[in-house]
Amino acid sequence: MFIGLDLGTSGVRAVLLRDDGSVRDSAEAATPVAHPHPGWSEQDPADWIAATRAALGELGARQSLAGVRGIGLSGQMHGATLLDESGAVLRPCLLWNDTRSHAQAARLDADPDFRRISGNIVFPGFTAPKVLWVAEHEPEAFARTARVLLPKDYLSFWLTGRAASDMSDSAGTAWMDVGRRAWSDVLLAKSGMRRDQMPELLEGTGIVGPLRPEVARDLGLPEGALVIAGGGDNAASACGVGALAEGDGFVSLGTSGVLLAARDGFAPAPESAVHTFCHAIPDTWYQMGVILAATDSLNWLARVTGTRPADLTQALGPLRAPGRLRFLPYLSGERTPHNDSAIRGALLNLDIASEQADLTRAVIEGVSFALKDSLIALQSTGARLDRLLAIGGGTRSRYWVELLATVLNLPIDLPQSGEFGAALGAARLALCGVTGAAPSEVMTKPPVAETLLPRPDLTAACEAAHAAFAAAYPALRALP
Ligand SMILES: Nc1ncnc2c1ncn2[C@@H]1O[C@H](COP(=O)(O)OP(=O)(O)O)[C@@H](O)[C@H]1O
Numbered sequence: 001m002f003i004g005l006d007l008g009t010s011g012v013r014a015v016l017l018r019d020d021g022s023v024r025d026s027a028e029a030a031t032p033v034a035h036p037h038p039g040w041s042e043q044d045p046a047d048w049i050a051a052t053r054a055a056l057g058e059l060g061a062r063q064s065l066a067g068v069r070g071i072g073l074s075g076q077m078h079g080a081t082l083l084d085e086s087g088a089v090l091r092p093c094l095l096w097n098d099t100r101s102h103a104q105a106a107r108l109d110a111d112p113d114f115r116r117i118s119g120n121i122v123f124p125g126f127t128a129p130k131v132l133w134v135a136e137h138e139p140e141a142f143a144r145t146a147r148v149l150l151p152k153d154y155l156s157f158w159l160t161g162r163a164a165s166d167m168s169d170s171a172g173t174a175w176m177d178v179g180r181r182a183w184s185d186v187l188l189a190k191s192g193m194r195r196d197q198m199p200e201l202l203e204g205t206g207i208v209g210p211l212r213p214e215v216a217r218d219l220g221l222p223e224g225a226l227v228i229a230g231g232g233d234n235a236a237s238a239c240g241v242g243a244l245a246e247g248d249g250f251v252s253l254g255t256s257g258v259l260l261a262a263r264d265g266f267a268p269a270p271e272s273a274v275h276t277f278c279h280a281i282p283d284t285w286y287q288m289g290v291i292l293a294a295t296d297s298l299n300w301l302a303r304v305t306g307t308r309p310a311d312l313t314q315a316l317g318p319l320r321a322p323g324r325l326r327f328l329p330y331l332s333g334e335r336t337p338h339n340d341s342a343i344r345g346a347l348l349n350l351d352i353a354s355e356q357a358d359l360t361r362a363v364i365e366g367v368s369f370a371l372k373d374s375l376i377a378l379q380s381t382g383a384r385l386d387r388l389l390a391i392g393g394g395t396r397s398r399y400w401v402e403l404l405a406t407v408l409n410l411p412i413d414l415p416q417s418g419e420f421g422a423a424l425g426a427a428r429l430a431l432c433g434v435t436g437a438a439p440s441e442v443m444t445k446p447p448v449a450e451t452l453l454p455r456p457d458l459t460a461a462c463e464a465a466h467a468a469f470a471a472a473y474p475a476l477r478a479l480p
């Protein structure tokens with residue numbers, strides 16, 4: 001048996017896989033996020049460990065974990081976890097949606113070597129500018145930094161005692177030569193870092209090592225079980241839904257919104273503000289557009305209206321054409337296509353008659369229009385997407401998925417209920433890493449429960465509303 005552990009922003013999810021690759025069970029535990037100042041987003045790595053314990057504890061209460069041979073990891077990308085010489089955490093992890101390092105990111109991005117070697121814009125969410133922010137604002141913590149680890153790699157370090165990362169997650173640091181799948185000494189030096197502060201780089205199926213005996217006992221796992229490097233959450237999700245080759249892709253409605261296209265080769269296009277990263281399997285890459293607040297936008301509305309996201313979407317009834325109420329989902333700034341960490345969200349055309357359901361529709365329309373901007377950016381790089389598979393918590397709303405199919409003008413497949421996300425991908429990477437099975441055999445596409453087609457009666461209205469949405473960004477940006 002194999003376990004996949006996905007360290008998401010909102011929690012840790014554990015999936016138990018049988019040796020034949022089928023899912024036996026899963027469990028999850030929540031992790032808090034702190035926003036001590038506007039634009040800041042942090043987590044305490046101790047909470048990741050507590051949530052891992054809780055999720056595995058729940059799994060172990062229902063299933064025997066004695067036969068587990070491998071544990072694969074997946075996680076939210078880009079976070080900077082700073083450790084001292086002894087391996088102790090120096091400060092809370094600065095997360096992917098923390099935009100405080102915009103000035104440092106702009107400075108690094110102005111040096112053409114970063115885009116040339118890493119193939120990507122240096123977004124404020126990436127790891128390098130965050131560590132530079134620490135160097136400039138918390139010099140004592142920086143001086144004591146012996147190692148910087150991504151969130152799932154910190155978990156891997158705690159599990160095994162070895163500091164290792166995988167290509168797909170490390171591609172989001174801005175320190176990597178993404179085409180050559182190696183750390184770039186040039187980019188490290190230009191951000192004041194040294195190679196000895198970096199973890200060893202493995203492919204996603206690479207073996208990090210066996211569990212530390214005390215950790216194995218703590219988690220109720222067998223002592224010989226191997227930890228497998230795994231992947232950043234989007235690459236791992238791609239493994240979970242079998243998006244491995246050109247033409248395969250998915251849309252994810254999670255905290256962030258992601259539109260991902262698998263690519264056979266490395267074809268960077270930083271000017272489009274899409275991300276070009278290594279896939280979690282060798283010699284493969286992918287491209288994606290990322291928006292920073294997808295279900296986070298709905299969560300914001302739920303919070304301020306004192307309700308729950310599911311209650312908001314369940315109250316919607318059948319799909320309607322977008323009205324004039326417009327939401328710009330830039331609550332945490334935006335990556336694709338604007339690369340603008342200073343921009344913030346907006347509600348336009350509020351009316352005295354606007355109801356809560358109108359706000360809900362406007363929010364999920366705004367997120368869908370932002371994903372359309374990502375699709376346009378992806379298509380400009382030559383990525384081909386004829387249909388998409390939809391994953392993430394937001395897909396529990398059929399209204400949202402049908403709207404998205406209509407806005408993107410692409411058929412969207414909804415997988416049958418069950419596991420198909422990053423935790424499954426991580427477990428599949430563990431299976432391949434331990435047994436040597438070929439990823440193409442193991443990482444199959446999920447059975448489709450339903451395909452939602454663009455609604456021809458609503459496509460023109462969605463196109464017009466998207467055009468109005470796109471025109472609002474420059475106007476919003478120009479405001480003092
Ligand atoms: N019925 C629903 N309709 C719309 N959104 C939902 C529904 N149920 C849950 N969600 C959203 O799904 C989110 C969690 O999605 P998930 O993909 O697990 O996020 P992440 O991986 O970023 O932690 C919740 O924060 C919530 O906003």
Ligand SMILES: O=C(CO)[C@@H](O)[C@H](O)COP(=O)(O)O
Nearest residue numbers: 008009076077096254255256
């Ligand atoms: O920043 C990115 C990708 O570049 C995000 O996709 C994070 O990796 C977080 O993902 P979720 O918690 O929304 O799954």
